[in-house]
Amino acid sequence: MYKIGIDLGGTNIAVGIVNENCQIIAKDSTPTKADRPYDEIVNDICLVVKRVLDNNGISLDEVSSIGFGSPGILDNEKGTVTDNSNIHWENYPIKEKIQKQINKPVYMGNDANVAAWAEYLGGAGRGSKNMIMLTLGTGIGGGIIIEGKLITGSHNIGAEIGHSLLVADGEQCGCGNKGCIEAYCSATALIKFAKRNLKDNPDSSLAKKEHINAKTVIDAAKAGDRYASEIFDDYTTNLARFLGSLINFLDPDIIVLGGGVANAGEFLLEPLRKKTPAYTVFPQLTNTNIVKAALGNDAGIIGAALLGE
Amino acid sequence: MYKIGIDLGGTNIAVGIVNENCQIIAKDSTPTKADRPYDEIVNDICLVVKRVLDNNGISLDEVSSIGFGSPGILDNEKGTVTDNSNIHWENYPIKEKIQKQINKPVYMGNDANVAAWAEYLGGAGRGSKNMIMLTLGTGIGGGIIIEGKLITGSHNIGAEIGHSLLVADGEQCGCGNKGCIEAYCSATALIKFAKRNLKDNPDSSLAKKEHINAKTVIDAAKAGDRYASEIFDDYTTNLARFLGSLINFLDPDIIVLGGGVANAGEFLLEPLRKKTPAYTVFPQLTNTNIVKAALGNDAGIIGAALLGE
Numbered sequence: 001m002y003k004i005g006i007d008l009g010g011t012n013i014a015v016g017i018v019n020e021n022c023q024i025i026a027k028d029s030t031p032t033k034a035d036r037p038y039d040e041i042v043n044d045i046c047l048v049v050k051r052v053l054d055n056n057g058i059s060l061d062e063v064s065s066i067g068f069g070s071p072g073i074l075d076n077e078k079g080t081v082t083d084n085s086n087i088h089w090e091n092y093p094i095k096e097k098i099q100k101q102i103n104k105p106v107y108m109g110n111d112a113n114v115a116a117w118a119e120y121l122g123g124a125g126r127g128s129k130n131m132i133m134l135t136l137g138t139g140i141g142g143g144i145i146i147e148g149k150l151i152t153g154s155h156n157i158g159a160e161i162g163h164s165l166l167v168a169d170g171e172q173c174g175c176g177n178k179g180c181i182e183a184y185c186s187a188t189a190l191i192k193f194a195k196r197n198l199k200d201n202p203d204s205s206l207a208k209k210e211h212i213n214a215k216t217v218i219d220a221a222k223a224g225d226r227y228a229s230e231i232f233d234d235y236t237t238n239l240a241r242f243l244g245s246l247i248n249f250l251d252p253d254i255i256v257l258g259g260g261v262a263n264a265g266e267f268l269l270e271p272l273r274k275k276t277p278a279y280t281v282f283p284q285l286t287n288t289n290i291v292k293a294a295l296g297n298d299a300g301i302i303g304a305a306l307l308g309e
Numbered sequence: 310m311y312k313i314g315i316d317l318g319g320t321n322i323a324v325g326i327v328n329e330n331c332q333i334i335a336k337d338s339t340p341t342k343a344d345r346p347y348d349e350i351v352n353d354i355c356l357v358v359k360r361v362l363d364n365n366g367i368s369l370d371e372v373s374s375i376g377f378g379s380p381g382i383l384d385n386e387k388g389t390v391t392d393n394s395n396i397h398w399e400n401y402p403i404k405e406k407i408q409k410q411i412n413k414p415v416y417m418g419n420d421a422n423v424a425a426w427a428e429y430l431g432g433a434g435r436g437s438k439n440m441i442m443l444t445l446g447t448g449i450g451g452g453i454i455i456e457g458k459l460i461t462g463s464h465n466i467g468a469e470i471g472h473s474l475l476v477a478d479g480e481q482c483g484c485g486n487k488g489c490i491e492a493y494c495s496a497t498a499l500i501k502f503a504k505r506n507l508k509d510n511p512d513s514s515l516a517k518k519e520h521i522n523a524k525t526v527i528d529a530a531k532a533g534d535r536y537a538s539e540i541f542d543d544y545t546t547n548l549a550r551f552l553g554s555l556i557n558f559l560d561p562d563i564i565v566l567g568g569g570v571a572n573a574g575e576f577l578l579e580p581l582r583k584k585t586p587a588y589t590v591f592p593q594l595t596n597t598n599i600v601k602a603a604l605g606n607d608a609g610i611i612g613a614a615l616l617g618e
Contacts, residue, residue, distance in 0.1 A: 073594070130463045144559075146455055153560020154439045155596050163590045165554040167477050167488075168547065175590050177553070179476075238477065244486070245474040249558075250453075251462020281472045281484050285382070287464050 001064040004049055004104075005305030007111065008070035010034050013041070015048045016298070017058060018305035022122025024298055028052040038092050046101040065105040065308025068094060069114040069300050075156050076108050076307075107307035109150065113159050114303030115295075116143020117150045119256050121306050123294035130252040133293065134161055136239075137259035139174065140182040146250070150307075162186070166242055184238045187214035187260045194231050201227040218264045235261075236271040243272060244279025247288050258293030265292060310373040313358055313413075314614030316420065317379040319343050322350070324357045325610035326367060331431025333607055337361040347401050355410040374414040374617025377403060378423040378609050384465050385417050385616075416616035418459065422468050423612030424604075425452020426459045428565050430615050432603035439561040442602065443470055445548075446568035448483065449491040455559070459616075471495070475551055493547045496523035496569045503540050510536040527573045544570075545580040552581060553588025556597050567602030574601060 002025070007014040009032060016027035030048050032041065045068075053060065068074075072083030079095025095106045109117065116125075116133035125131040125145070134142040140162030144151040152158050162182035163175050170179030171189070183189055194217045198207055204227035205220050206212060220228035243255055262268060272290050277283040295302060311334070316323040318341060325336035339357050341350065354377075362369065377383075381392030388404025404415045418426065425434075425442035429452075434440040438457070444450040449471030453460040461467050471491035472484050479488030480498070492498055503526045507516055513536035514529050515521060529537035552564055571577060581599050586592040604611060 073591070128463075146460060147458060149456060151455060151559065154437075154562040155560055155594060157556070157589075157591045157594050158558060158560030160557040160590045163554070163557040165474060165476075165550060167479075168475050168550045170476075177588055177590075179550075180554075241474060241477045241488075245472070245489075247466070248469040248472040249467060250460065251464055251467030253463040279486055280466075281469045281486075282382070282466045285464060285466050 002058060002062055003305035003308050004053075004063055004066040005301035005303070006045055006049070006066065006068045007300030007304055008032065008041075008045065008068065009111070009300075010071070013045055013048055014301055015045070015052050016301035016305065017052060017056060017063075018302055022118070022302055022306060024301055026052055026056040027301060028055070034088075038089060039097065042094065042097045042101075046098060049102060060102065060104070063104060065107060065305075066098065066102065067114070067304035067307040068098065068106060068108040069111040069304035069307075070108075071111050073156050074108045074110050076152075079106065079108070081108065105308060107304075109304065109307055110152070110159070111300055112141025113143040113150060113152060114307060115141075115258065115293075115299035116145060116256070116303070117306055118295050118299040118303030119258070119293050120145045120150075122302055123299065124256045124291050125254050128252070128254045130250060131254045131256060132161070132246055132250065132252050133256040133258060135259035135293075136185060136187060136257060136261035138186060138188055140186050140259075144250070164242070164245075166238060181238075181242045185235060185242065185261075190214050190217055190231070190235055190261060193234065194228065198227070204228060214260050215263070218261070218267065222264075222267055233271070236268065237275060240272050240275035241279045243276045243288075243290065247276070247280045247286055252288055254289045254291060256291055256293050258296075258299070262292050311367060311371055312614035312617050313362075313372055313375040314610035314612070315354055315358070315375065315377045316609030316613055317341065317350075317354065317377065318420070318609075319380070322354055322357055323610055324354070324361050325607070325614065326361060326365060326372075327611055327614035331427070331611055331615060333610055335361055335365040335367075336610060337364070343397075347398060348406065351403065351406045351410075355407060358411060369411065369413070372413060374416060374614075375407065375411065376423070376613035376616040377407065377415060377417040378420040378613035378616075379417075380420050382465050383417045383419050385461075388415065388417065390417065414617060416613075418613065418616055419461065419465075419468070420609055421450025422452040422459060422461060423616060424450070424567065424602075424608035425454060425468075425565070425612070426615055427604055427608040427610075427612030428567070428602050429454045429459075431611055432608065433565045433600050434563050437561070437563045439559060440563045440565060441470070441555055441559065441561050442565040442567060444568035444602075445494060445496060445566060445570035447495060447497055449495045449568075453559070473551070473554075475547060490547075490551045494544060494551065494570075499523050499526055499540070499544055499570060502543065503537065507536070513537060523569050524572070527570070527576065531573075531576055542580070545577065546584060549581050549584035550588045552585045552597075552599065553595075556585070556589045556595055561597055563598045563600060565600055565602050567605075567608070571601050
């Protein structure tokens, strides 16, 4: 049997057919055009689901369930989605709307959470018991898996890992609060810190760049640029402090890092592995693997599909 | 059937018989004398277990299991305890040692974790699904229950809630790191902050006290002392920030507060309930109860007993 995974983003509706080995065997997509009425978006979702099945000669009888992931607050029991970012839905009964057109069990979850679920079942976290994933991108998303369960909390507003405290009353965060880890360790924050004192560091190679993104900063640090190296060293120190705090709290066997900054690979992971134990209560007993995510953008589709039993 | 709960502290070995309603029907204790060889302590534990049963006319046949709680790192699967504080045990096979003298299933857990387990099953958290407990005492201990399971992590070093970050690189913490919530919101920290600027506040009623403890500070704040009120206001702000971060992370239905500072009751809880939602990502959806622990010191015995199935 196959499972369908739907990854609804602000730009694209991506749909994939996932096999029993947690692999995408075919995918298709269409633009979200997020300003449309909800029902039009759902029509397009269902159209793409049917199209990808047709194009690959798979019938609905071979599909056991449909999984749906999107930003926002998703209530899997009620079948509703409330989105606070791109799509502005409020308690929209997406499950019922999909089932009207395709009569299959529908499961749903927040996009960052389902990406973690994909890494847990079919990616970097495979075989682990307790896993935390952080996506170091524009913001910081992620997911928490404890003893084989994807944790979303009692009111579906948990696993907002990016809004755990690093420095109470510290840097302003996009959420309105101050001092969240997102305000220190997202790609956006890395760029912010790189720009902040750049005019006092005219010798840095970054000073000559027209546009600075996370990769620019990381590449400059890799090349030995002193200023960029200091910025990135502060970055890994702050992230290590946070990982230490996470280990004190949940003691996972594995922490998986995704998103743009994680593309730095060992240049990010190696200092994190070195620094993190010192920020735990029991450095000598700290034994949490810190690794890079394995599935990339496919995690959204795979994780949504794997929500189905 | 009854369950036996053992609460091994640095000062006393406390033992209780717990009935099926999670209540202690009889208890007994003896001094720990922690500097003795391990085996002598275990002999005394078993002696007190047998004595409390004898004295209450209950036979071992009526006991389904024994639960053991103590400070330190307890490995329930291996049956060992490693204590880093009072008793200086290292991988001591306590389960096997107890079973040599009393042949019953033995379960074990960290004392702060089992106290949370007691509150979850038979105290303030009864009926909840996801609960976090914080004990605001000399340090900050606690426990995490997620979907009905007591969470201790992959290597039994989790649920060190007191060593979650509030302010990275902030106040020195007893664990060796800086900025843990324990360094801001334990009873010890409250006293530290009250003393810190006291000489600049000679008008405060606290300036006339020979000895300042958490209750002194709270009582002065209750009585309207300006300086004590400011200290306690900062305290509840910091704790609310941390609770907000916890809600973002795990979104529990209930947060239970125990320990000396929680004896302030509504004087503590009311400002926390007022301040906490603003420190979450979704203030309007934040719906976590913040309550006082119900079981007091008995939680150690009850929680240990209830580890048994």
